[in-house]
Amino acid sequence: MFVNPIRYLLERLRGFFGKSIQRQLAWSFSIASLATILGAGVLLLSVQRDFLYSQGTKNALDLAQTLSFSSVSWVLANDVVGLQEVLKGASNTTDIKFAVVLSPRGEVLASTKPEYIGRFFGDAVSQRLLGLSVEQQILLDEANLIDVAVPIKAGNFSIGWVRVELTRDKENQELRTIAAAGLGLALFLTLTISIIARALASRMTRGLSHLINVAIDAEHGRAFQREAIGRRDEIGTLARHLYQMLDAIEAEKKAKFESEARLRRLIQVAPIPMASVSKDGIIQEFNDSFTRVFGYLHDDIPTIEDWWRLAYPDEDYRRWVLKTWNAAVQRAVESGQNIEAYEYRVTCKNGDVRFMEIAGVVLGDDLLAIFIDVTERKQNEETLRRYKDHLEEEVQQRTTDLVLARNAAETANKAKSVFLANMSHELRTPLNAIMGFSNVMRRDSQLTEGQRQNLDIINRSGNHLLTLINDVLEMAKIEAGRVQLENVPFDLGGMIRDVTEMLGVRAAEKGLQLLVDQSSRFPRYINGDEAHMRQVLINLAGNAIKFTEQGGVTLRLGVRENNISHILIEVEDSGPGIAPENQQRIFEPFEQLGEQGENKGTGLGLTITRQFVQLMGGSISLKSALGQGSVFIVDLPLREAKETDIVMPQRLEHSEVVGLEPGQPDYRILIVEDQLENQLLLSKLMENVSLQYKIAENGQRGVELFRSWQPHLIWMDRRMPVMDGEDATRIIRKLPGGDAVKIVAVTASAFMEQRAELLECGMDDFVRKPYRFNEIYDCLSKQLGIRFIHEALAEPAEAHVILTAEMLSVLPDDLLSELKAALVSLENERIEAALQQVAAYDPTLQKTLIRLAENFDYPAILKALQPNQ
């Protein structure tokens, strides 16, 4: 095999030097210093040689030049004797080899060597000179001689050459002396540096050698000689640190040994089984718990193979155990974490099988396995699981039962809703007739006052009944979750004004004051459900008026700023108050407190109110004490709106319609209605304003009449025998002219959502029974553009009542006297007290008196009292 000799040499050198730092240091210093000194010496010698040689050349040229000048005349005169004289001086020059004067032909005219005189030179160097240009020439410049020639000139004429050859013996001798001295110096310096380097290296490595021995001894666990190194250099520092390090290792070893001993003791006494296994599968030891739990002795399981075989006798299971355990050990070794715990079934020596969670720790080459007995836990889990399964079955059963119950309840609820709807329809229809006709009758100017009062009673009772029905329905709707709140901008201020105006009348009738205390920050326009809010307000304020006999009701309107703004509506009355134990009850359905007398309601008002408030995201609370009145506080989240968002509802003219404006087409109105009463009521209303009408008793008849008569508008009842209103509408819409006719549903249905169904089947509008007359006329205006003549709104009757002495005659004398005295005294409380007593004799009289007193028209009352006194 071919071996590169250079590489081989380098390898040998590397091997030689690499063995010892001492060798490396000594030789590196020696070679480096020798190279430096020799380099410098050679450089200096070279410079000196160049200098001396150039000096020699200059000397030769100078000599030749001088001889040339001195020779001119002699050459011109061909005076060889004179020339010889001239050269004679030159022959003493140091190092001269020869000097000659040559004729242009090359003849030696004079020479320091007599044998040359009169002869010619035949060598190449000399021959070459004769052909050279006439200027100074260096013929030879060698290490041992310099040969130059300078022309002899007379004016411009070259008349010969002076040639001088000098040896460089003297310069060379000088250079040799310098070189020898330099070399000597170099050797001396290099030797000195080498000796110093060697001494230093030796000193340095002596310390290192000792440290190496120390390290080797320490490595083999031998006691080492702790040589006291008092050196202050790096070796000393290294030695000190090495000893410190060895001390630290020794201490650590000791600590580790102690720690291991502690650990071993700990393992031995640990209450859970533990076993230590070496890398080669030898079970080194296990603790007492191990023997106690598994029953194995060390002779039973000297290796881990024996353990596998005995603890997991089933071969398939043993394979799984081995695979799982080895994988866990592998992961632990790779990740440096503990061996994950897995659950294994271990067979004890006595044949019992125990569930063990086996985890472990890799400790260097050893492995410590830790066993946690989970047998009991497993048994408990099993029991628990059985219980759980049982429980699930039971829950399943109960759930099934509940589903059945729920379905039954839902069916019942649905039945209730259907019942309510039907009842509503069934109740409303006759109520429509009752209230409608009582109203019609009330407009008869020939009625006596007694009849009118009777009609009023009928009307009020009807209204009460309607309210009752509506409340029951509302409640049913809330319970069925069928209440849908609107969220549209509306004029809250306007609504409150309407309500207070309306209730103000009622309050005034009872001689109560209805005050509104509105904060300046209370908003005018908000987003919400106007109808329901109105109902809340009316319910609360209405109740307050209803249950307050004296004093008044204050409606306090404010705003509460929180995360989101709230509006606060407080309704405070000076009524009898509510005992704390009843304060929750009053919100329950059909709960009423004490004697309500005529004012007995449905018992649903507050329930509905609270439901609405809660639906609106608010809350209602009550502060009350017996005899101190009550405050209902409604707190609703505020969503303010802008005025521009409000669609102002057309204010309905509540004045009564008395006829048609002249100059309008003759409208034909068809009434499709199965019930006679309602036929009569609607026809009466049409008649009143002189509108043509025809009546159909069912949908089919209605379709026929539409074909034959082509009415402008059809009042369509919804439920009818033969053909109901919806079917009839669908048919009519398909007939010629069916798309132009206006069809308005008249229904007693309780549910607003049916409106959508009616509009969907082609109807234009919707009027609910029982209806107010104006609703019928407004609908006609809206659908056909019919213009009506309205009677001017009548002043309340009371306003026109003039107090007479006769009217006061029903009152006993002492009351009359008290009233007079009170009025004269101008004491408000006394006047009010007297007026309260009037109610017992004639409530209407009381109202009249209260109105006069409120207007401070005391003279009018006193005047009427006068004849009685």
Place this chain on the structure above:
Amino acid sequence: MMSNTLQTFIKCWTILAVLLLAGACDKTDENAYQPSLGQETQQVTEYVVGIHPLHNPQRLMEVYGPIVDYINSQIPEVRFKLEASRNYEEFEKKLYARHFAFAMPNPYQSVQAIKHGYRIFGKMGDDDDFRGIVLVRKDSGINEVTDLKGKAVSYPAATALAATMMPQYYFHTHGIDVNRDIENRYVGSQESSIMNVLRGHVAAGATWPVPWKIFVAQNPELASELIVKWQTETLPNNGWVVRNDIPQPLADKFAQLLFSLHESEQGRGMLARLPISRFEAASDETYRPVIDFLEKFSQSVRRIDY
């Protein structure tokens, strides 16, 4: 173990030291260059042309070098080498030793050369210039020749005809005993004679017109301090001689080239530097007046060979 390491350390060190010290020893000079002798590569006949020391050697080379180069270019088969002489004595020594193939001696030397195997074949033109002149400093206060009595006079050389013999004869004829009344200093060259009077080393300096003209042109300010006090009669100018062993055709060719110099622009440029207008043919006979003068001079002033 420690001892082994130490041994290795010392061993390595020893090897290293030996290696380094061995490296410090340089090579010896065993292979130093040594020029070898041989033959001349160019085998061309060389003829030495000697000009008597009219000027110092370098000046002479500047003035006559171009003429010799010109002749060399025209007669390439041989080579003419101009050779100066440091003084008259040297020149004469070489002339009479027949060192020169061609030479331009002064009229006295020309006459003497005949005796040493030369023949006169030409001469410088402008004989009017061949006379002696005596320079004194303008501030010397010397007006008459006799004012020189007791003073020193410089001459180029004792044998210089125009610059020495002719002025001495002139002094002789004007009441001076050259050998007794004045100190005669032979200063080596024409320029030296001029410089001696200029610097006041002598009261008067003798020379002849050609060097004087050159000095005036080159050093006008120095020259203005001097004045040409006296001039002698003229004699035939410097002659051209050829050694009698030189082939006649070559001598003729050489003479022809010299005599035709003034006919070309290039030649006139060369002549102007001498400065003369031409060289012209001459013979031994042409120098008869010179021999006569020498005879008179030898008899009356001092004895000379002629």
